[in-house]
Amino acid sequence: MPTTTKKRKRGRPPKKKTTGKKKPTTQTTDTKTTIQKKPDICKDAPEMNYFVLCNGQPVKNVKELADVMDEIEEHVFDHHVTSDKNDFANWIEDIFKDMELAQKLAGAKEKKHMQLVIYKHITHKLW
Numbered sequence: 001m002p003t004t005t006k007k008r009k010r011g012r013p014p015k016k017k018t019t020g021k022k023k024p025t026t027q028t029t030d031t032k033t034t035i036q037k038k039p040d041i042c043k044d045a046p047e048m049n050y051f052v053l054c055n056g057q058p059v060k061n062v063k064e065l066a067d068v069m070d071e072i073e074e075h076v077f078d079h080h081v082t083s084d085k086n087d088f089a090n091w092i093e094d095i096f097k098d099m100e101l102a103q104k105l106a107g108a109k110e111k112k113h114m115q116l117v118i119y120k121h122i123t124h125k126l127w
Contacts, residue, residue: 042122051091054079062092062101066118069111077111088114 044060045051051059055076059065065088069077080087086106093102101121108114 045095049095051088051095062096062098062118063122065092066115066122069115069118072111074111081109081114083109 042061042063051065053059053068053072053076055073057068057072059068086108089102089105092098092105098121101118104117104121105114108117
């Protein structure tokens with residue numbers, strides 16, 4: 001009696017079963033790995049934690065705070081920054097948990113200086 005053998009299909013071998021775990025994917029370019037992640041410092045705070053200026057204008061994130069420094073009136077800035085308090089530094093420390101920036105801002109007593117400190121900090125975080 002002749003024995004029967006299974007014929008092997010031609011083509012590529014069957015895929016191996018995986019355990020369900022996926023390896024994390026990253027984009028690579030030549031020798032550098034690129035991570036496209038927005039820094040936490042630029043993310044909006046939850047709506048209930050927006051900083052609301054004394055004139056009623058809401059500020060959603062740290063970059064927006066720096067941008068607003070060009071627009072806010074002097075009396076609005078002086079309401080939030082005095083020799084005894086700095087509401088902007090407190091907001092950044094409490095909501096964004098960025099102690100480094102909060103400490104830098106605590107020493108800033110002028111709008112332009114505060115704006116420069118924030119922009120430098122954001123730039124440093126991006127690089």
